Amino acid sequence: MNTRARAWGAIAVVLAIIWAFPVYWIVNSAFQPVEALRSPDPSFLPDFSAAGFSRVFDESFVDSLKLSLTVTLLAIVAAALCGFVAAVAISRFRFRGRKSFIFTVLAVQMIPPEALFISQYNMLSEWGLLNSVVGLGLLYTALILPFTVWMLRGFVDGIPIDLEEAAMTDGCSRTRAFFTITFPLLAPGLVASGVYGFLQAWNEYTLAVVVMDPSNRTLPLWLKGLTDVSNEAVDWPAVMAGATMVATPVIILFMIVQNRMTSGMVSGAVKG
């Protein structure tokens, strides 16, 4: 039994190495001089040559970083504001049409961007919003808002209404009770949904390809642009350095919210 358990343990470790290998390969290649990646035999250990990073860290990276940050922040803030009030409404009040609203919020999440981007492109083109922060930000807000509503609703549900009612018996108005008692308790929920929205918008590729021009690229498009030269000419250490820079903040944030992501994706969102 013991040797068998050990054998399974060894298999698990081997699988872990295989699965993490592409990630290791990015980092390893990022720290190689370009000659090393063009030699007949690969180098398996990083050389700690940061030349790739300095080649890739140029104006176009900074421009794309700014664009990605602007669009992402715009979408997160807009989604948080809209989503927060909607979450309060469906969690704290019962009203006609509440169920249809919830159903819509859930169903909209299932619509793939591929099923709408043609007419979204058409619409933005008509409004002169193609290749603009506002246009892309609008689509991203619509993309992350349903999940934000659903997630925040779970957090509002988790805060007992008794707390508010107690404050109201003490003479607070309902609104005041909400903002002094419940709102501070919602901070973790706002952070979690913000992180989720960040990951979505930061990594988004499909809509960015459709809406943005090659002159005005978000980070994923910028990263892909680095490989858009003839195969022989790709500067792989620089591409891998770019991939490292794009992925690092994402991986850190992801690790923080991972637990919620697992349960959230299965139940439509997080409950309490």
Next chain:
Amino acid sequence: MSSTRLTHRAGTYGLLVPTILVLVVGMAYPLGRQLILSFQEFGRAQQFGQPAPFIGLDNYRELVTDRTMWAVISRSLAFCAVCASITMVLGTAFAVLMKAVSTVPRLTLQISMLLAWAMPVIAAMTAWQWLFDTRYGLVNWLLTKVGLSDFDDHNWLIEPLSFFFVAGVIVIWMSVPFVAFTAYAALSQVSEETLEASHLDGATAIQRFRHIIYPTIRPILTIVALLQIVWDLRVFAQINFLQNAGGTPSETHLLGTYIYSLGIGQNDYGAASAMAMFVLALTLVLTFRYVRSLLKEESR
């Protein structure tokens, strides 16, 4: 009293307005437009302001009789079926493995899965493109090293089947972690006592999986499989990226990239809209029951 209640109710609806506004402008309005567009002839001339004539079901008829579109649909369904089933099997197997081993190997596997899961899709794509690179890629080097000299300077993306093999490896690599973590969480609900009792009664590992473990985790696995199918039908980023990296677009289009090339590539917005409506309908049919079950849970 009744008047305060009325303002109260109006206030409640007011809270929904921003969300509804965003969803209408960002999704419902384009959706309505798309529906209309799919019954119109809308090409380059219409892009420049000419009126778009209604042509009834012509766009749909054109699609149904078009060989290319059937090729794209069957390719997409096949790709989705293969990727989703391999992902489900591997993910569940990984979850069972995580459950069976001691803490150190389990944590190692979990951290590695998390890394793969967290990778932004385009960063992951560049890594795989580099691994499968014709001249200097590690995969060709490794295969040549073990004696398969055919793979010296082998181009993985030029043949459609080999293209989809690479795409499939990437899609599966990215999706297994989600299945593994979810199935692992579900496995924690399996009763240890029942398992122990069945062990004492002489049940084999396979019997225990079939009769005790599987029935407990089945509801979660069903949902995960459904999400997996929906996600693997829409692999725009991966296919688009690999096509740019050297694939032959006309032979490797799946639903998403085909709609893109029809509409934004060839300016045939009418036909592209009709195709998009088909993808939308397919997704809604697939997910309708899941969304309804979420809603039911909600009213409980």
